[in-house]
Amino acid sequence: MKKINWGIIGCGDVTEFKSGPAFNKVSNSNLIAVMRRDMAKAKDYAYRHNVPKWYSNAEQLINDPEVNAVYVATPPSSHEMYTIAALAAGKPVYVEKPMSVNTDAAINMVRAAAQKNIKLVIAHYRREQPFFKKIKQLIIDKVIGDIRFVKLDYCKMVLNQEALKENKNAWRVDTSIAGGGLFHDLAPHQLDLMLYFFGDAEKINGVAVNQAGLYAADDMVAGNILFKNGIVFSGIWSFGIEKTSERDWCEITGTIGKIEFPVFDGRTITVTVNNTTQQFTFDALQHVQQPMIEKVVAYFLNEAGNPCSGEEGALIMKWMEAMTRK
Incomplete structure (x- = not known):
């Protein structure tokens, strides 16, 4: 291949700004087809984004010879099915996070890619953003010394009955579709960063409960990780609080200082060493997945390594299940 001609299965909200337009902004990459079960919505998306082809059937898109x-x-419940179908057709796949609804499904996807010798990448795209690459470099450079522990708090306002009437919210707390609640939807970003920063884990445990009782999925998770390098992580995810208590914060503590940053809601990294504070601020990205898509295209064209493998995606599924196991 000299150019990647993309087809999107599921051209919904996540593709409007975060990813979709970036496929045409990356070198040697074009978005040429989109699919959505609602043909009218697929056509509307295609018209608005100047995509030449649209389908209501995923099989037709997968078998399009130009894709x-x-x-x-x-949504995650169909990731396994569509990924394996595309791999069977000999086409490399970039799949959204969470990788699937559970670890078993994720492993099936990894095995299918290996059996066909076709490339598979998981969209843990924050690891390619300049903001998080800076944090990685600060860790490598030992700016705060040797890392000892990490604390993460992520607390969001409860989804009330009015919010749950919207499909974009409802499916995310339907365990049959999402695999879990909002923890399964959002924590993959945070946990993949921990994998990216610190490597594999030795022990993982946690507690998951449904405190508000507004839907079937758990809305509160407390998780702990002991990494193989001895670093300890503790995290709280709460989706049942008031607006004034919302929090998006992560703190990495080392022997001589700390690094503080938000994962979702900010652009500033604060580094404190020996009571001296320095901040690094980054511009917002127009399309948050564009840096990752650049790496995926390079990987598919044999010009770079895999920016986030299926094995890594499956490992994050395993971590989440360890934290939420009853």
Whole structure:
């Protein structure tokens, strides 16, 4: 392949700004087809984004001879099915996070890619953003000394009955579609960063409960990780609080200082060493997945390594299940 001609399965909200337009902004990459079960919505998306082809059937998109790579952006319950179908057609796949609804499904996807010798990438895209690459470099450079522990708090306002009437919210707390609640939707970003920063884990445990009782999925998770390098992580995810108590904060503590940053809601990294504070501020990205898509295209064209493998995606599924196991 000299150019990646993408087809998107599931051209919904996540593709409007975060990813979709970036496929045409990256070198040697074009978005040429989109699919959505609602043909009218697929056509509307295609018209608005100047995409020449649209489908209401995923099989037709996968078998389009001009499409040579597939981006799966549906809810998690169909990731396994569409990914394996695209791999069977010999087409590399970029699949949204969470990788699937559970570890077993994720492993099936990894095995299918290995059996066909076709490339598979998981959209843990924050690891390619300049903001998080800076944090990684600060860790490598030992700016705060040797890392000892990490604390993460992520607290969001409860989804009330009015919010749950909207489909974009409702499916995310339907365990049959999402695999879990908002923890499964959002924590993959945070946990993948921990994997990216600190490597594999030795022990993982946690507690998951449904405190508000507004839907079937758990809305509160407390998780702990002991990494193989001895670093300890503790995290709280709460989706049942008031607006004034919302929090998006992570703190990495080392022997001579600390690094503080938000994962979702900010652009500033604060580094404190020996009571001296320095801040690094980054501009907002127009399309948050564009740096990752650049790496995926390079990987598919054999010009770079895999920016986030299926094995890594499956490992994050395993971590989440360890934290939420009853």
